[in-house]
Amino acid sequence: MEPAAKQGEHRAKLIFRYYDADGAGKLNEEKVKALVADLGDGGAELGKTVGEASEKDFAAAVGKSEAAGKLCRLPKPIFAEISRALAMQHLKRYDTAKKGGGSVAAALANVLPKRAHKGVCPTCVEKKFELAAHLVTVDLSGKVTPKRLAAVKPPAKGKGEGGPTAGQYSAEVVFRPYSVGNVMLRLIRQLAKAKGTVAEPKALLMGDRKEDFWKLILRLYRDLLILLEAETKCQKAYSPCYVIGDIHGNIEDLLQMERTLWPLAPVMGAGCLFLGDYVDRGVWSLECTLYIAALKLLAPNRITMLRGNHEERTTQKHYSYLKECVQKYGEEMGLKVWELTNRIYDQLPVCGLVDDAIYCAHGGLPKSAKTVEQIVEVKRDIRNPEKESDIAWEILWSDPANEQEFVDTCEQKGVDPKTSGGFVFNTKRGTAFKFNEAGADSFLKANGLTHIIRAHEVAPPGYVFHFINKCVTIF
Incomplete structure (x- = not known):
């Protein structure tokens, strides 16, 4: 677009894509008229040669055209x-x-x-700074030590009823050694060193300390609920941000991520967005849930927890999480622990947006919602998503499908792929939908988004791309 840039194949493609704004791949009569009008003198002659042209034909026709060279030019460098x-x-x-x-x-x-993309350029946003309540030092072993910079006073009466100030939260929750989040993380790290085997897994505060454990997770739940009440069903996050797929009770991998990605937590240089499925299959599902919940308490603006299809009671009864809680803490206490953690899952967002550009969810796209705004309007507390919210249920269970798989499923269900809207019943899951590239493109365009990141399916190398890299599955 520079005034001095030479006219050639690349500029011709730029011009073609500008006038082919709907991405149809051809310049119809209406598009050619717009091109001719912008050219003025000499435009009519060029218009005769490019009608119904593809990008390749257009580039060949106007690649060195002096007349076309006037199009898509900036007035100044x-x-x-x-x-x-x-x-x-x-x-x-x-x-x-x-x-x-x-x-x-x-x-x-x-x-x-x-441009449809509504994202925010981080470097263009005017920075707003606040006075930190703490100075953080790190020694050679990696130990983080906070030093209070200023006394934190409680808010005056009649003010601050909505919760603690940032300074108070920092002092009482994040850096106080015996806050519930820090105690929980220490206990889980200690357990990891002697966690037993898959056949005989150990658990936190078992035996005669079960009541202490109950009081600890009850406090964790109450504190976490305050944070979750401030979130919507589509929660925003910002880069730099790690997006993490299914954990499924694998405490070893989770703590390896800690050593690699957030070794100085709660001091975190990047955010983490978890795509759900913290439980079932692995035998330390409870500990994985409590670890991530505790981490969110300590770094609420850095940690985003999404709900997966296994964070749902009916699914857990068919798999291992309910059995795990009862096995570790007995029938009465085990059921209480299981229900309390599920109350956390009931509050979790079902999808997230990174930089207002990248859609993240456990399963995929909902057929029942065309816009992010419709997802945001879904009620926060959902105990049974299958019965209470089609949108939430579809996000938890949907899968992307390549075109051949999509067409085959459409034929099986007696659906015309051309009129399906990009969605067809998910025969593999027996519920929700499969979506193809057209369905993905429609959702991305309607919401000004660029990519989709989701989990939900095992990918042997850890990830797999769909739709020419518009969508990625990570596991």
């Missing part, structure tokens, strides 16, 4: 405009920039198609 705009921004002279008519936004508006 882009880097000079960016430098000027940044200087004006730093000087807070927005009004002057607007009156001058030479801002980047004004320059680009004339030549660039409107």
